[in-house]
Amino acid sequence: MFTDDENTWEEEEDDITNDAVSRFEAMLENQRPTYFDAEEFELIIDFYMQHDDLTRSREAVDIAIAQHPDDINLKIKNARQFLVENKPKKALELLDQTEVNTEEPDYYLTLGSCYAALGKPQKAIDTYMKALTYFDEDERGELYHAIGFEYQNLLNFGKAIDFYKKALDNTNDLVLYNSTLSELINCYLNANQIDEAIQFFNQRLEKNPYEVETWSALGDIYRRTERLEEAIDMYEYVLAIDPKHLWANMHLANTYYDLNRFQEAIDSLNEALAHDLETSMIHASLGDCHYRLEHYIDAIEEYKKALKINEYLTEAWSGLGYVYSDTGDSQKAIKYLEKAYELEPYNEDNLYNLAAEYRKIGQNEKALSYLLEIEKSQPDDPDLYFFLGDLLAEMDRSDEGISYLHLGLQRTNNDPTLLYLLCFIHLERNERPLALHYLEEALDADPSYYKEFIEYDPELIGNDLEIMETINKKLRIEN
Numbered sequence: 001m002f003t004d005d006e007n008t009w010e011e012e013e014d015d016i017t018n019d020a021v022s023r024f025e026a027m028l029e030n031q032r033p034t035y036f037d038a039e040e041f042e043l044i045i046d047f048y049m050q051h052d053d054l055t056r057s058r059e060a061v062d063i064a065i066a067q068h069p070d071d072i073n074l075k076i077k078n079a080r081q082f083l084v085e086n087k088p089k090k091a092l093e094l095l096d097q098t099e100v101n102t103e104e105p106d107y108y109l110t111l112g113s114c115y116a117a118l119g120k121p122q123k124a125i126d127t128y129m130k131a132l133t134y135f136d137e138d139e140r141g142e143l144y145h146a147i148g149f150e151y152q153n154l155l156n157f158g159k160a161i162d163f164y165k166k167a168l169d170n171t172n173d174l175v176l177y178n179s180t181l182s183e184l185i186n187c188y189l190n191a192n193q194i195d196e197a198i199q200f201f202n203q204r205l206e207k208n209p210y211e212v213e214t215w216s217a218l219g220d221i222y223r224r225t226e227r228l229e230e231a232i233d234m235y236e237y238v239l240a241i242d243p244k245h246l247w248a249n250m251h252l253a254n255t256y257y258d259l260n261r262f263q264e265a266i267d268s269l270n271e272a273l274a275h276d277l278e279t280s281m282i283h284a285s286l287g288d289c290h291y292r293l294e295h296y297i298d299a300i301e302e303y304k305k306a307l308k309i310n311e312y313l314t315e316a317w318s319g320l321g322y323v324y325s326d327t328g329d330s331q332k333a334i335k336y337l338e339k340a341y342e343l344e345p346y347n348e349d350n351l352y353n354l355a356a357e358y359r360k361i362g363q364n365e366k367a368l369s370y371l372l373e374i375e376k377s378q379p380d381d382p383d384l385y386f387f388l389g390d391l392l393a394e395m396d397r398s399d400e401g402i403s404y405l406h407l408g409l410q411r412t413n414n415d416p417t418l419l420y421l422l423c424f425i426h427l428e429r430n431e432r433p434l435a436l437h438y439l440e441e442a443l444d445a446d447p448s449y450y451k452e453f454i455e456y457d458p459e460l461i462g463n464d465l466e467i468m469e470t471i472n473k474k475l476r477i478e479n
Contacts, residue, residue, distance in 0.1 A: 016040075016043065017043040017044070017046075017047055020036065020040040020043050020044050020047075021043075021044055021047050021048075023036070024036065024044050024060065028059065035067065036064070036067065038064070038068045038071045038073065038074055041060060041063075041064035041067070041068070041074060041077075042073060042074070042077060044060045044064075045057050045060045045061055045064065045077050045081070048060060049080075049081075049084065054081075054084060054085060057081060057084075058081055058085070061074070061077055061078050061081045064077070065078055072098065072104065072107075073104075073106065075094060075095075075098045076095070076098070076104070076106050076107055076110050078094060079091040079092075079094045079095050079098075079110050079114070080110050080113075082094065083110065083113055083114065083117060086117075088113075088114050088117035088118050089118070091110070091113075091114050091117075092111070092114040092115075092118065095107065095110065095111050095114065105131050105134035105135065108127050108128070108130045108131035108134075109128075109131050109143070111127045112124045112125075112127035112128040112131060112146065113146075115127060116146070116149075116150060121150040121151070121153040121154050122150075122154065124146075124150045125147055125150045125151065128143055128146055128147045128150070129147070131143060137170060138170055139170070140166070140167075140170050141167050141168075141170040141171025141172075141173065141176060141180075142167075142171065142173075142176060144163045144164070144166040144167035144170060145163070145164065145167040145171075145176060145179070145180050145183075147163045148160045148161075148162075148163035148164040148166075148167060148180070148183065148184075148187075149183065151163060152183065152186070152187055155190075157187040157188075157190050157191035157193075158191065160183075160187045161184060161187045161188065161191070161193075164180050164183055164184040164187065165184070165200075167180045168180050168181070168184070174213075177213060178213060178247075181213060181214075181216075181217045182220075184197075184217075185197065185217060185220055185221055185224070188200075188221070189221075189224060189225070194221065194225055197221050198218065198221060201214050201217055201218045201221070202218070205218075210241055212238045212241050212242045212245055212248070215234050215235075215237045215238045215241070215248075216234070216235065216238050216245070216247055216248050216251070218234045219231045219232075219233075219234030219235045219238065219248065219251060219252075219255075220251065222234060223251065223254075223255055223258075228255050228258055228259055231251075231255050232252060232255050232256070235248045235249075235251055235252035235255065236252065239252065243271075243275050244275045244276070244277055246272070246277050246279070249268060249269070249271070249272035249275075249277060249282075250272075250281065250282070250285065252268045253265040253266075253268040253269045253272075253285055253289075254285070256268060257285070257288065257289060257292075260292075262289040262290075262292050262293050263289075263293070265285070265289045266286060266289045266290070269282050269285055269286050269289070270286075278309070279309065280306040280307070280309040280310035280313045280316065281306070281313070281315070282306075283302045283303070283305040283306035283309065283316070284302070284303060284306040284313060284315045284316045284319060286298075286302040287299045287300075287301075287302035287303040287306065287316065287319045288315075288319060290302060291319060291322060291323055291326075294326075296323050296326070296327055299319065299323050300320065300323055303316040303317075303319045303320045303323070304316075304320075312343055314340045314343045314344045314347065314350075317336050317337070317339040317340035317343065318336070318337060318340035318347075318349070318350055318353070320332075320336040321333045321334075321335075321336035321337035321340060321350075321353060321357075322353070324336065325337075325353065325356075325357060330357045330360045330361045331361070333353075333357045334354065334357045334358065334361075337350055337353050337354045337357060338354065341354060345373075346377050348374050348377065348378055348381070351370045351371070351373055351374050352370075352371075352374070352383070352387070354367075354370045355367040355368075355370040355371050355387065355391075358370070359391060359394075364391060364394065364395050367391060368388075368391060368392070368395075371384060371387055371388050371391065372388075375388075379411055380411050380412060381412075382408060382412040382415035382417060382418060384408070385404050385405055385407065385408025385409075385411075385412070385415075385418055386405075386408070386417050386418060386421055388401065388404040388405075388408075389401040389402065389404050389405040389408070389418070389421050389422075389425065390421060392404065393425050393428070398425055398428075398429060401425060402422065402425060402426075405418050405421060405422050405425075406422075414441075414445060416442050416445035416446035416449055417449065419438050419439075419441045419442035419445060420438075420439075420442045420449060420452075420453045420456075421456075422434075422438040422442075423435045423436075423438040423439040423442060423453070424453070424456045424457070424461070426438060427460070427461070427464070427467070428460070432466075435467075436466070436467075436470060439467065439470055439471075440470065440474075443470070443471065443474040444474075447474050447475060450471050450474075450475070
């Protein structure tokens with residue numbers, strides 16, 4: 001809790017910052033050089049960075065360095081600017097050239113961030129540890145989090161857990177607190193310390209039974225370890241304390257969705273709306289639930305509400321695509337899936353769905369182009385080679401299809417679905433010895449897939465006595 005003196009001091013600093021920023025913007029507008037002392041420039045730069053205006057903060061940094069070329073703090077601000085501009089090498093070079101007092105904490109904070117951005121976690125940790133000595137314990141939350149994150153990058157989950165716990169106890173920033181909880185959960189799960197995680201969070205609840213973030217964290221652990229009923233209980237505890245807790249509302253609905261209890265998920269999301277928690281994702285999630293219940297008109301309405309709030313929400317565009325695909329309107333499905341693809345060009349689900357819709361309307365070349373896009377990012381995906389082989393065979397380009405299936409076998413360690421499809425294509429080409437060869441290999445790899453194999457063409461395969469006898473012989477041996 002701030003004291004009156006602290007509040008007064010903060011108000012005075014805000015007034016000084018606002019005055020400096022106003023004079024700085026007037027200088028830019030009038031194009032008349034104006035002098036600012038170094039401390040004023042620090043306030044101006046910080047103001048723009050806090051408001052994510054990197055263009056203005058860069059202008060302020062450059063003018064500040066021109067007016068005060070030897071000021072250490074401004075050089076550090078310049079390095080920090082390079083960092084947020086995603087130029088960590090430049091930032092590190094600048095810091096290496098900067099002679100600083102060894103008791104300058106911002107220097108170590110920025111240097112540690114450079115090492116972290118450059119993928120040098122141990123150097124980042126060593127530097128952050130030096131910075132720790134310049135802060136009181138209750139000011140170290142962000143540093144503890146940063147150190148924990150670097151240990152996490154080193155896969156040293158035990159050390160990461162230790163520092164994340166320290167971060168929890170030394171921050172009053174809710175965003176940092178929730179981020180730390182999330183990473184702490186990741187570490188416990190990666191270390192396979194589920195029981196320890198549950199014990200830790202329960203101990204925190206014994207000290208503070210009304211801390212909704214901890215109840216929510218327990219819910220997340222239960223959900224991610226597929227203890228879904230227990231997860232529901234945790235999220236309901238959160239909402240009993242704080243009915244407007246957005247995270248718990250969303251995750252409760254998602255848990256119901258995972259259990260295929262779609263109406264309960266809808267009820268939960270509508271409860272969130274009743275508490276004025278309207279977001280684009282809530283409407284998109286409602287759309288997903290209605291879609292799964294085949295309430296297509298309601299699904300369309302919810303997806304469109306989501307897009308009215310956020311026109312860049314990929315999930316809503318693709319959701320509309322799924323609805324129109326299921327209702328047989330491929331042209332509309334393509335329209336919405338194309339928009340989703342435009343927003344997320346590397347989302348494989350959108351690419352597969354676009355390929356399927358173009359194939360439905362006979363535009364096989366277009367379908368093929370989308371499948372080949374997937375190969376660039378997912379060269380080990382067996383589904384890719386299955387669909388490529390199947391599509392190319394349909395296009396009377398079965399030689400190419402067979403080549404892709406063999407490439408897929410190399411890249412997926414002989415995925416059995418590809419062997420079954422090779423059998424089928426050779427059977428269609430009346431190349432019986434090859435068909436039987438690949439059928440034997442497929443049955444050896446996964447005999448349980450034979451029912452799906454027969455569904456490729458029940459009449460062709462089901463009436464082929466030699467093929468069916470080969471399958472039955474293998475099944476008798478297996479049993």
